[in-house]
Amino acid sequence: MTRSKTRITGLLLILLALGGCTSAKIHNASESFSRDLNIDEQQVQRAIITAINDRQWQVQSVKPNLIQAELTVRNRHHAEVDIPYSNTGFSINYRSSWGLNQSGEKIHRSYNKWVNNLRNNILKELDLSAGHAYADNLGIVKQGAETPEYFSIQEAITRATDAGQLDGSVRFFMEGEQLPASLHLRDSVTAHRKTNSSNKTSEEACLWAAQTALIALQNKAKSLGANAVTGIVSYYARDVYKSKDKFQCHSGLVVASVALRGTITNIE
Numbered sequence: 001m002t003r004s005k006t007r008i009t010g011l012l013l014i015l016l017a018l019g020g021c022t023s024a025k026i027h028n029a030s031e032s033f034s035r036d037l038n039i040d041e042q043q044v045q046r047a048i049i050t051a052i053n054d055r056q057w058q059v060q061s062v063k064p065n066l067i068q069a070e071l072t073v074r075n076r077h078h079a080e081v082d083i084p085y086s087n088t089g090f091s092i093n094y095r096s097s098w099g100l101n102q103s104g105e106k107i108h109r110s111y112n113k114w115v116n117n118l119r120n121n122i123l124k125e126l127d128l129s130a131g132h133a134y135a136d137n138l139g140i141v142k143q144g145a146e147t148p149e150y151f152s153i154q155e156a157i158t159r160a161t162d163a164g165q166l167d168g169s170v171r172f173f174m175e176g177e178q179l180p181a182s183l184h185l186r187d188s189v190t191a192h193r194k195t196n197s198s199n200k201t202s203e204e205a206c207l208w209a210a211q212t213a214l215i216a217l218q219n220k221a222k223s224l225g226a227n228a229v230t231g232i233v234s235y236y237a238r239d240v241y242k243s244k245d246k247f248q249c250h251s252g253l254v255v256a257s258v259a260l261r262g263t264i265t266n267i268e
Contacts, residue, residue, distance in 0.1 A: 024162045025105050027112040029119040032089035032199035034254055039126060041065070044085045047125035055118050068095070071114060079111055089199070092119055113164030123196075148236070149202055150246040156210035165211065170218040171267065173230040175242045182268040186226060190235055190261040191216035197256040205256035206249035213260045221264050228265040235261035 033039065045067070052059055052069050060068040060080070067083040077099040081092050092115050100108040153174060160166040173179055191213040197205035217229045234241040234248035236259045241248040250257045 022108055022110075023101060023103075023106045024109045024112055024164065026094045026102070026107050027115055027163050028091060028093045029115050030089065030091035031119065031123060031196060033126075033196050034198035035088055037254075039087055041085070041087045043126065044087060044090060047122050048083055048085060048090065050125050051118055051121035054121055055114070057118065073110075077108070077110065079114065081115070090122065109162075109164040111164075112162065116163050116165055148241070148248045148250055149206060150241075150243070150248055151203055151206050151210070153210065153232075153243075153245060153247045156207050156214060156247065159207060160211040160214055163211070165215050166218055169227060170221045171228040172214065172217070172232060172262075173228065173265075174244050175231045175233045176244045179230055180267050183228070183230070184266040184268075185230070186224065186264040186266065188261065188263050189217060189220050189229070190259060191220075192235075192257070192259040194255050194257045196254065197251050198254055200256075202249070202251040202256065205251050206247075206258060209249060209256045209258040210247050210260070213258050217260060217262060224264055226264045226266050228267045229262040230265045232260055232262035235259045 045062070048067050049059060049062070052067070055071075057069045057071045060070055065084055065086060067085065068080070069083060070078065070080045072078045077097075079097040079100060080095040082095050083090060083092050085091075094107070094111075094115075097107065097111065100111050102108075102111075153172075157166065157172060161168070193209050193212040193216065195205055195209045195212065200208075217232075221227065221229055234243075236248055236250055236257065240261075247258060247260065
């Protein structure tokens with residue numbers, strides 16, 4: 001009897017531990033952009049609704065400056081969000097859920113992944129990359145961006161993991177970090193990512209750009225059946241910066257840019 005109770009207790013502890021591994025702090029995504037991009041509220045509204053449909057969410061209601069949406073996955077997981085918006089930005093705020101183990105500020109990591117995917121689709125519909133290119137031609141981005149800044153690569157990894165964008169299947173090693181003894185080096189890969197930096201601190205914008213670059217490296221490695229990216233360096237405009245714990249970022253008034261280069265690797 002005692003042995004049986006011990007086994008049951010052990011199983012319960014394992015289940016609790018596994019449940020904890022899949023939870024993360026609820027992520028309320030937000031994006032702000034400059035008035036100089038000349039985006040109006042109707043454009044933002046259309047972009048949000050289109051992204052909602054493309055990501056298989058459902059529109060619940062559309063009001064001035066507020067859209068509500070819901071997502072149900074396999075009739076087992078459900079989330080509802082509020083999306084306030086204006087001509088200078090939008091946010092995706094958690095409202096309610098079921099089947100996602102929400103408790104206080106914690107929720108299943110999948111929710112954060114869904115929210116970030118929705119956010120990325122909205123930005124794609126707004127075609128901000130075109131707006132940023134226009135700003136580049138005017139020389140706006142170059143102001144204050146000549147001096148590079150440096151931030152923690154581990155912080156970028158942690159944020160992307162908490163947001164459900166990095167799944168742990170691919171490990172990252174910066175140039176100079178000690179590598180496992182048994183590995184097979186494959187192709188080199190470069191991920192250059194930009195993000196809107198208006199109305200953000202340089203650190204916030206740079207960390208977001210670094211996260212999207214890391215996600216691109218992860219996806220490339222997974223597509224090749226690899227489980228690591230090694231020897232990672234910052235590679236902005238072909239200028240190499242090496243550090244075991246920092247990445248280099250160029251952040252201007254409108255755009256923050258991060259480029260990471262590494263080698264796709266199989267670690268045994």
